[in-house]
Amino acid sequence: MTRDRPPLTRWLPILEWGRHYQAADFTGDLTAGLIVASLLIPQAMAYALLAGLPPQVGLYASIAPLFIYAIFGTGRALSVAPAALDSMLVAAGIGAIAAKDSPDYLSLAITLALLVGGLQIVMGLLRLGVLVNFISGSVITGFTSGAAVIIALGQLKHLLGLKIPSASVILPLLRDTIQALPQTQAITMALGGGAIALLWLGNQPFSRWLQKRGVRAIAQIPLVKSVPLLIVILSTVLVATLRLDQQGVAIVGSIPQGLPPLTFPTLSLDRIQTLLPLALTLSFIGFMESFAVAKSLASQRRQSVEANQELVAIGLANIGSAVTGGYSIAGGLSRSVVNFSAGAQTGVASMITAGVIVLTVLFLTPLFFYLPQASLAAIIFMAILKLIDLKTLRKLWQYNRADGLAFMVTFFGVLGLGVQAGIFIGAGFAIALYLWRTSRPHIAIVGRLGETEQFRNIQRHQVLTCTEVLAIRIDESLYFANTKVLEESLLQAVADYPKIEKLLLVCSGINAIDGSALATLEQLRLALKSFGVELYFSDVKGPVMDGLERIGFVEAVGRDRFFLSAAQAMQQFDCQLA
């Protein structure tokens, strides 16, 4: 479908949906925009704190990116702004280079957003969007679950009022938290616990209660989803009235009022070199999560998203964030789902959200002075818990050990070595497991199924075979990693059946044969010949046959050695099937 669109609307999807925009769309967009704004205001500040940045940086990152993505993005309901995993990566990565409260820290985060955006645009223009396919689903789930555990644990110190350094790997984090437990501040804990309780009640129980009163699902959303905003307001009022900040409750403090500052990120070769590995990881992960969310939402409405255009759109949004004093952004899962279910039809919803945030930074920031950090931590905590997905692990493990292992390696890699190392180790591990599997191909000795033309495994079916011909089906493409193993198993099979004169390779499972495998096949043919066994082929697929023809293998072996089907070969051999 993408191919038919004129070039301009391919680069500017807003022209596509803008042309068909209707009044009915606006109702949905307006509701969704307002609801997402109420969710995003506390979230943006919370994620900024998670990233080690001042809260207003999160708000700044929630304005320009939303406008930009609305213009360039193909995912209509995607809500692009600060996200949990990415904030965590920023904290771990930049925290390793600069001290958290140093002026350099913010400047590095802004440059990072610029680099991430640049890389994403380049990847999009080079059409590298398909690369995300190489991260297996189990690795993504393992990564998300592991990062969620780290983030959730990291919030404990805010929820309990502990003073410990932030950490991005499990062992120091657990050790520091446990050691500091005796210093728990009762009031902070009460605030944090209260917020968590409210958030929990506001979710399923409140929803069920509303349902019982006959409130329709669509009408529930504004009520249910404004619980975080309610908590922000309630807890701020509570802290301000009782002056709980004087009792040791950590508050957000003063947030500068006014529009996001126009920023020129500092770019030096030195800086780029330092930040590049982090920027690469972040550009990849940020895109991956955004694309997965956008795609899953779009498919529910039969719309389509285009990977490379998404890369460009998110890249531009990141650059937009950097030049307006924000940090790196991505399409968050939970926020986008809210946007979608609250009725967002187009990017107009995101523009409305951004408009509300503009009003917030212009007029409302003084109101956040007494906002306790524990409330923000509670919002992160409850949002992030949902990402710990052990149900998937159980299912994966049951179906396919390899997928389960990849999940666990990623999960424990993230916990033990950090988010960045974890995803690379996990992705590499999943690919290695796949290669490992293909390097040990399954082969089956086959025979004819009754009077049909079908040949199946002699160990699974009652089939007919003959003594002079051994028919073996190879269940894998032949390539360098499995060609030696295969040669050995075939020679072994021939040794096990000393009476055979012909070896028929049934190639229905062979989808490709590379150069190394071709050389091995030639050696195998000669070795078999010296034992008095002739090699035949059947069910060779078109593309494979083309290659064998081209290199002269078919000619060398003899064209009469190739049969269309095993049935045809057996008929030709005229052998007694029994």
Next chain:
Amino acid sequence: MTRDRPPLTRWLPILEWGRHYQAADFTGDLTAGLIVASLLIPQAMAYALLAGLPPQVGLYASIAPLFIYAIFGTGRALSVAPAALDSMLVAAGIGAIAAKDSPDYLSLAITLALLVGGLQIVMGLLRLGVLVNFISGSVITGFTSGAAVIIALGQLKHLLGLKIPSASVILPLLRDTIQALPQTQAITMALGGGAIALLWLGNQPFSRWLQKRGVRAIAQIPLVKSVPLLIVILSTVLVATLRLDQQGVAIVGSIPQGLPPLTFPTLSLDRIQTLLPLALTLSFIGFMESFAVAKSLASQRRQSVEANQELVAIGLANIGSAVTGGYSIAGGLSRSVVNFSAGAQTGVASMITAGVIVLTVLFLTPLFFYLPQASLAAIIFMAILKLIDLKTLRKLWQYNRADGLAFMVTFFGVLGLGVQAGIFIGAGFAIALYLWRTSRPHIAIVGRLGETEQFRNIQRHQVLTCTEVLAIRIDESLYFANTKVLEESLLQAVADYPKIEKLLLVCSGINAIDGSALATLEQLRLALKSFGVELYFSDVKGPVMDGLERIGFVEAVGRDRFFLSAAQAMQQFDCQLA
């Protein structure tokens, strides 16, 4: 076959062949042992110089390792001693850590041999020998060819008498050599050129001349293969009589006389850390080349070699080299072929070779004082040129672009970035290409071939199809990297045939389905259902079906949706084929 042997002979193959050793074997072993010794004496010194080490270190590395491999190795004709590629790696690797003439250089090389041996033994005990399969044949050929170019070019300075630093990447090497060309020493060039001419004549032309005189092939070997020794003797006499060393000809100089020194390699944590990456590469590459040679020779005599025992044997030989003042060794190709064709039947041949080298270091080293380095360089030069294999590149390119590309990436990687980086980039590239190919599966719409039960591609064969059923054969296992692409192509195919009611997936080419692919299949089934198209499966292989049963997919989809063959499905559907 390996499995039947008693454990002790599995670990000590000498017990196996020793029991059946006959007088007739000794004739072959003696001839081969002496011929290889005459070849190895100049080679060992030459390769030591190539590695940046004193010549006697090469001789020391040609004693203990040969005895040890004869006891533990499964490749009976393999000649284990200093080798060209490995010497080059030592020069590049240790040259980057220590100055070539510093005392530390030798000590590092000895420690390296110990580490390489230790790693190989560990790999063997962990049964990691199969890992070599993951380096594709085209990468190995590209690597060998690239390293050969670098080594050959590096010999030019010795052949021409130029004074330039050694380099392991092409650009500085070429630049330095060309810049120094005006300083060419005429006498050195004459010696080097003469040696090369003699070596060239001694090869094919001499062999042909002998053949014409009626000399049998087996009798030619001692004559042809002693040409290098002849060159050593001739050029030494020439330099000594004319005192050409006073005319600027570089000579080997004094070599200490006596048995190899018992050495205790210096091992510190710091040293191990520095040398580990190099040791890993070297242990892998050394084993890879040794195993390839041993296997190819053994298969010509219907003997077998066992990868993990080979790792242990070569590892022990490396350790033996390290504790007797030698450096890392491997089974060299050309030398082993000479050993084999000269009639070596068992490890006794290598023991005889080692015995000759012992006599050499005891009594003959003073004779090498006037040996010109140009002669040694000529021997390396001619030996290494044979490894540049562009014929294979042409053939690979013709058959399979991917293999040709992998060759070239490795080749130019080695030239431009060095041997170590080159092989890693090449190996990674070959694997990436394989993954890339499997990520874009070939799918074919199939129809029935006349009155048979065979279903083949409608674009290649005259087949019968029906309007309500679309039968698609997927030519690849389904896994995370291709599942999204596949989903899109299937949906596209369904869109192209709007009249269909049933989609039949012919799974004969699907050898596995992972967790991600299973999830996608489920989504696809629901998506198709919403378009009014039902999904069916045929030709699902046993192991794949087992997995689908286990996770409950078969139950969920309906057992009646699975058919043994496409023919059976079509019969059941009762559709009009035309």
